[in-house]
Structure formats: C-alpha cells, structure tokens
C-alpha cells in the first residue's frame with residue numbers, strides 16, 4: 001500500500017550520470033536539450049491553472065539557473081534555501097522567497113498564504129537539499145533521469161537503495177530509452193514506501 005505523505009509532498013527532479021554525478025563547476029556537466037526541455041516542462045506543468053508549482057533550490061543551483069538567465073523559474077513560486085543569502089538580493093523578484101532550511105520552506109508552505117494556493121512542490125537540488133528531502137517525512141517521489149554516460153563531476157546525487165522505493169509509472173515522464181546528441185538516458189520515477197532509502 002502507498003505510504004501516506006503529509007502536505008507538502010516533496011517531488012525531486014534530477015538528472016544524473018553513470019557515476020551519480022549531477023554537476024560540475026556550478027553548472028550541468030552535459031548538454032542534452034531533450035532532457036532539459038523535459039525537466040522544464042514537468043516542473044512547470046500545472047494541474048490547476050490557479051495553483052502555481054513550487055520550485056525549491058539550494059542557493060548554488062539557484063545561482064546556476066541565474067547564470068543561464070532562467071531566473072526566477074517563471075510561473076512558479078521559487079524558494080531558495082540558504083543560510084547566508086540576504087533577502088534583499090531577491091527583492092526585485094515576484095514570487096521568490098529565501099528560507100534558512102528545507103524544514104523552514106516546508107513550514108512556510110503550510111501557512112495559509114500558500115497551503116491551498118500551490119500545485120506540485122518540486123525539489124531541484126543540489127546534493128544536500130536532495131539528501132535532506134529524501135530523509136524527510138514529506139518525501140514523496142523522485143523523478144530521476146539516468147544518463148548512460150560518465151562525465152567529470154564534482155557534485156553527486158546521494159546514494160540510495162532502489163529496493164527501498166517503488167518504481168511507478170507517470171505518463172508525464174518521458175517513457176522508455178531516450179537519445180539526444182548521441183547520449184542515451186531514461187527517466188525513472190520512484191515513490192516512497194515510507195522508509196528512508198538513503199545509504200549511510
């Protein structure tokens with residue numbers, strides 16, 4: 001039976017290579033437009049047009065999106081997790097918030113301002129934010145694009161035991177083996193069974 005996950009349900013979105021690498025020098029180590037377009041489409045797709053999705057980022061991932069001129073993620077409520085960022089840095093943006101921890105972001109989303117007014121809550125990484133989200137009672141799903149190639153990486157997805165999660169179908173995820181620019185990848189959707197899947 002599927003585990004009951006309290007609101008807000010966290011859904012993680014990530015692409016990793018064959019070594020579990022996810023980043024290098026503050027950017028993506030690869031250029032796979034088909035995977036990137038899928039990532040943007042899924043994170044923005046709204047079930048209810050009046051309820052924007054939430055995009056939660058670690059501060060460095062936020063910086064990497066800013067470097068790509070993607071800031072803030074349009075039509076989403078953007079939440080940056082940072083111990084040090086001065087909120088004045090994002091004062092010019094609408095719908096962008098800074099929280100001091102993932103737990104702080106979860107508490108903020110439970111308040112009346114957000115609770116009934118948001119769609120899916122996507123966690124966009126990086127490494128420690130994914131780890132904290134997978135440890136949380138609020139962890140629901142991991143949408144993981146596994147890239148069948150190795151790149152030089154300096155940031156990695158936290159190791160987890162696939163058998164502690166249930167692999168599920170989602171028609172919104174890319175189905176089957178994909179290929180772009182000569183690189184193969186496949187999207188796997190994992191759902192919590194109620195136990196922590198992280199390896200020590």
Ligand SMILES: NC(=O)c1ccc[n+]([C@@H]2O[C@H](COP(=O)([O-])OP(=O)(O)OC[C@H]3O[C@@H](n4cnc5c(N)ncnc54)[C@H](OP(=O)(O)O)[C@@H]3O)[C@@H](O)[C@H]2O)c1
Pocket residue numbers: 013014015016021022023024025026027028057058059060061062064081082083084085100101102124125126127128129132155
């Ligand atoms: N392949 C993918 O799908 C994917 C996804 C995401 C990111 N990436 C890549 O991964 C790299 C960035 O990830 P990263 O792991 O290095 O950094 P990150 O998690 O994006 O950002 C790290 C920063 O977030 C804040 N932070 C992290 N954990 C926190 C906590 N528990 N409480 C409060 N603040 C916390 C801190 O910000 P302050 O220093 O401001 O306090 C910390 O320095 C980039 O290369 C990016 O391109 C790839």
